[in-house]
Amino acid sequence: MPPTPPEHDAAVLRGIVDASSDALVVIDPEGVVALTNVRAQGLFGAASADELRGLVVGDLLTGALAGHEGATTSHVGVRRDGGDFPAEVRCTPLAGDLRCLVVSDLSERQALRAAGERMRDELIATVSHELRTPLTSILGYTEILVDMGEPAISRQAARLLEIVRRNAERELKLVEDLLTIALLGNAGLTVEPVPTDLAPVVEAVIDELSPMADEVGISLTRSGLPSLWVVGDASRLTDVVSNVVMNALKFGRPGGGQVDIGLTTEGAYGVIAVHDRGMGIHADELPQLFEPLYRTAGAVAAAVPGAGLGLPIVKGIVEAHAGEIDVASEPGNGTTVQVKLPLVTVRA
Numbered sequence: 001m002p003p004t005p006p007e008h009d010a011a012v013l014r015g016i017v018d019a020s021s022d023a024l025v026v027i028d029p030e031g032v033v034a035l036t037n038v039r040a041q042g043l044f045g046a047a048s049a050d051e052l053r054g055l056v057v058g059d060l061l062t063g064a065l066a067g068h069e070g071a072t073t074s075h076v077g078v079r080r081d082g083g084d085f086p087a088e089v090r091c092t093p094l095a096g097d098l099r100c101l102v103v104s105d106l107s108e109r110q111a112l113r114a115a116g117e118r119m120r121d122e123l124i125a126t127v128s129h130e131l132r133t134p135l136t137s138i139l140g141y142t143e144i145l146v147d148m149g150e151p152a153i154s155r156q157a158a159r160l161l162e163i164v165r166r167n168a169e170r171e172l173k174l175v176e177d178l179l180t181i182a183l184l185g186n187a188g189l190t191v192e193p194v195p196t197d198l199a200p201v202v203e204a205v206i207d208e209l210s211p212m213a214d215e216v217g218i219s220l221t222r223s224g225l226p227s228l229w230v231v232g233d234a235s236r237l238t239d240v241v242s243n244v245v246m247n248a249l250k251f252g253r254p255g256g257g258q259v260d261i262g263l264t265t266e267g268a269y270g271v272i273a274v275h276d277r278g279m280g281i282h283a284d285e286l287p288q289l290f291e292p293l294y295r296t297a298g299a300v301a302a303a304v305p306g307a308g309l310g311l312p313i314v315k316g317i318v319e320a321h322a323g324e325i326d327v328a329s330e331p332g333n334g335t336t337v338q339v340k341l342p343l344v345t346v347r348a
Helices: 009-019 038-043 107-148 155-185 198-216 234-251 283-288 297-301 310-320
Strands: 023-027 033-036 072-078 084-093 099-105 194-197 218-224 229-232 257-266 269-276 324-329 335-342
Touching (some): 023 038, 038 099, 099 107, 107 155, 194 198, 198 218, 198 229, 229 269, 229 335, 234 257, 234 310, 234 335, 283 324, 310 335
Antiparallel strands (some): 023 099, 072 084, 084 099, 194 229, 324 335
């Protein structure tokens, strides 16, 4: 036979509950507070347990609680002085139709996360700045040597210098992407939206990326409207189109494939649609495409070069223009990226 519990067990249990680092609120089936611990009293700004006992849970937490065991939901906690705090609540059933709410204040966690993100962005910006200077110098001197031509340098040296130049350009592009990501993280990315025709932007990108397309045997085509005026920053929108088209070339079907860049309208938006006929993306991976450094399983398996920064940058720039971006894809049948930007009426 187990020993009979001593009479002071209730006091011991109460001490254990009060010693918990979590804020505990016990409510009855009607949602009325029946019991709280010291941590909960401090969290909600109550002078004593009596100040909270008898209140309905809606006086302390906004929104409906989860109805199943162990579920966690987000709420706004309301202190007795009227102040509030972001709260996370885990609900656990107890005997007698009672429920125990474990309430966490997310303020400190959010502050730590924000501080961590600031440190990360500052580090990226600093390192990127330090890398950018020597890379720019390498590119400058390499171009000077290439321009000297024969007989100043041999044909083999010229070929090797061209390889150096291409790799330095690729690394400089990565540095520029890291700087842009840091600006986006600090809400420091600036755009100068003015009436901009997207047609010359697209044509400039096609001219720039045609050598890359030729290398992989993919043709770049342009379709749709001959002119499309939107409210935008031409320089930033060039980054948008360039990143999306480069992705299409990387993941397109080499040797006879095609990437089409179309200009259309949809309601109050001008639309740039880039379609490739490449490997495609699984539906469960689509929501993660805009996360920095994310790479799809297909990209990793095929060893496609890239750091997973292009689409997050595109999304940040598009949102800074009050625009929208959408990706539709099917494995084996290619991908379409649509960028929508506010139209502008241009008078002749």
